[in-house]
Amino acid sequence: MGRGISGLSGASTVYALSSAPGKAGVAVVRISGPEALAAAGQLLGKRALPIPRQATVARLSDPLTDDLLDQALVLTFPGPRSFTGEDVVELHLHGSRAVVAGVLDALGRLQGLAPAPPGEFTKRAFAHGKLGLTQVEGLADLISAETTSQRQQALRHLEGDAQKLLLGWRQELLHALALLEAYIDFSEDENIEEDAFSSASEKVGHMVEEMRRHVADSRAGQRVRDGVRIVLSGLPNVGKSSLLNYFCRQERAIVTDIPGTTRDLLTVDLELRGFPVIFVDTAGIRFGDQVDRVEQEGVRRAQEAAANADVRICLQDATNPESLCCSTLKQGGVPCACLHGSAINADQSTPPHLLRVVNKCDAKPLSMELSEGVLSVSCLERKNLDQLTTVLGDTVETLCHTASGEVPTVVRHRHQQHLTAALEALEQALVSSALSADCVLMAEEMRYALSELGHLTGHVKLDEMLDIVFSEFCIGK
Ligand SMILES: Nc1nc2c(ncn2[C@@H]2O[C@H](COP(=O)(O)OP(=O)(O)O)[C@@H](O)[C@H]2O)c(=O)[nH]1
Ligand SMILES: [Mg+2]
Numbered sequence: 473m474g475r476g477i478s479g480l481s482g483a484s485t486v487y488a489l490s491s492a493p494g495k496a497g498v499a500v501v502r503i504s505g506p507e508a509l510a511a512a513g514q515l516l517g518k519r520a521l522p523i524p525r526q527a528t529v530a531r532l533s534d535p536l537t538d539d540l541l542d543q544a545l546v547l548t549f550p551g552p553r554s555f556t557g558e559d560v561v562e563l564h565l566h567g568s569r570a571v572v573a574g575v576l577d578a579l580g581r582l583q584g585l586a587p588a589p590p591g592e593f594t595k596r597a598f599a600h601g602k603l604g605l606t607q608v609e610g611l612a613d614l615i616s617a618e619t620t621s622q623r624q625q626a627l628r629h630l631e632g633d634a635q636k637l638l639l640g641w642r643q644e645l646l647h648a649l650a651l652l653e654a655y656i657d658f659s660e661d662e663n664i665e666e667d668a669f670s671s672a673s674e675k676v677g678h679m680v681e682e683m684r685r686h687v688a689d690s691r692a693g694q695r696v697r698d699g700v701r702i703v704l705s706g707l708p709n710v711g712k713s714s715l716l717n718y719f720c721r722q723e724r725a726i727v728t729d730i731p732g733t734t735r736d737l738l739t740v741d742l743e744l745r746g747f748p749v750i751f752v753d754t755a756g757i758r759f760g761d762q763v764d765r766v767e768q769e770g771v772r773r774a775q776e777a778a779a780n781a782d783v784r785i786c787l788q789d790a791t792n793p794e795s796l797c798c799s800t801l802k803q804g805g806v807p808c809a810c811l812h813g814s815a816i817n818a819d820q821s822t823p824p825h826l827l828r829v830v831n832k833c834d835a836k837p838l839s840m841e842l843s844e845g846v847l848s849v850s851c852l853e854r855k856n857l858d859q860l861t862t863v864l865g866d867t868v869e870t871l872c873h874t875a876s877g878e879v880p881t882v883v884r885h886r887h888q889q890h891l892t893a894a895l896e897a898l899e900q901a902l903v904s905s906a907l908s909a910d911c912v913l914m915a916e917e918m919r920y921a922l923s924e925l926g927h928l929t930g931h932v933k934l935d936e937m938l939d940i941v942f943s944e945f946c947i948g949k
Pocket of ligand 2: 713714726733753754756
């Protein structure tokens with residue numbers, strides 16, 4: 473039942489430190505493969521192997537020198553009921569460098585054992601059908617999760633929510649294709665039900681609707697995984713860097729009253745209500761003779777960052793009438809100096825969510841009435857910044873939730889690409905069905921969609937795709 477995956481380590485039994493390297497309370501060494509139980513037996517000396525899946529304290533010794541290595545907790549998981557599907561042993565050692573080095577050395581000297589390359593255990597789990605590809609990705613995400621939302625999303629993927637949904641679509645599609653092919657082959661035959669064709673079209677139509685919903689939600693999952701990009705933009709000296717420092721609770725960006733102080737993009741990773749956010753401070757937008765080449769490039773990058781943001785905080789200055797004249801304030805519309813003349817990235821399907829904020833309200837009472845939704849704050853006197861944080865938190869939450877509240881299936885760019893391609897093929901299949909009742913063309917499109925779904929579930933195995941997926945893992949996983 474192996475999945476015949478290339479790139480597995482040549483050695484049949486592998487071992488590695490699975491916990492983080494360095495001094496720790498406990499360190500876990502994992503061994504997987506046909507020699508795993510025998511290897512553990514050698515470290516245990518004359519003592520019998522513990523009962524499977526039962527943690528047992530045992531003295532481990534170097535089989536060659538008989539040196540005592542550690543008193544450890546030993547767990548055995550005979551295959552196929554193990555993480556990799558093979559025989560697996562876990563040694564829970566005292567987490568000192570000397571203990572770990574001693575045990576790894578002793579294992580390295582045993583016949584048929586080799587150190588596991590990065591991701592090898594997970595690769596074996598995939599090869600033995602223990603994990604689907606989206607579950608493998610969920611595992612990688614779980615290991616790198618830094619916020620609550622990332623943990624929740626990754627766990628649901630690891631538990632197979634996305635895999636189940638995709639496999640369900642795959643089954644539906646296979647069924648519809650079988651109906652259609654039977655209709656193509658035997659349509660003359662009386663035994664073939666009249667409605668095989670319409671029934672296949674109906675199934676495809678249903679799938680198209682569901683897939684559209686998931687593709688539309690695609691940014692939410694990617695944002696939880698990669699972080700919501702919040703870009704601070706506006707004219708020079710409006711207080712962008714001051715606001716960034718407020719959110720970081722430290723002086724990350726240089727603040728001066730000299731226009732053009734910030735030139736490059738400055739990004740800071742933070743957490744807001746359990747969601748990962750990336751704040752981006754940018755150069756103030758200005759043009760003209762006083763702007764040198766370095767600052768011009770900074771302005772270009774600022775415009776690009778603003779165009780590609782998930783949320784754009786358009787900051788303005790209560791003491792600077794020029795910044796208050798910005799059309800965003802007057803009309804509540806999207807166009808603004810920060811974006812003027814910049815090319816909006818074609819990849820960005822949804823325009824940035826805009827938050828309009830007027831800073832320095834301590835210095836000058838606003839003579840004009842602010843349009844609805846514009847917040848007036850003071851970075852200097854910390855006025856209304858809690859309110860801004862609340863609005864920002866609400867926005868981030870909305871941007872990270874799918875419309876239905878279901879767990880997003882699409883959490884990576886790879887997912888979005890394949891799901892979109894599958895959807896387009898099925899939409900095309902529907903066109904063939906409706907316009908010309910062309911079953912052959914329709915079946916062709918459905919087969920293409922099937923292969924795109926297969927890239928997501930791991931049913932279609934391209935080595936380079938698997939390399940990308942597994943490259944995220946470290947040694948011992
Ligand atoms: N009065 C007042 N000055 C501020 C406020 N926020 C920032 N400033 C000042 O405005 C100047 C420009 O601030 P900075 O954060 O560097 O603006 P940036 O160019 O948009 O990044 C500095 O001298 C700040 O001290 C505020 O809320 N009130
Ligand atoms: Mg600045």
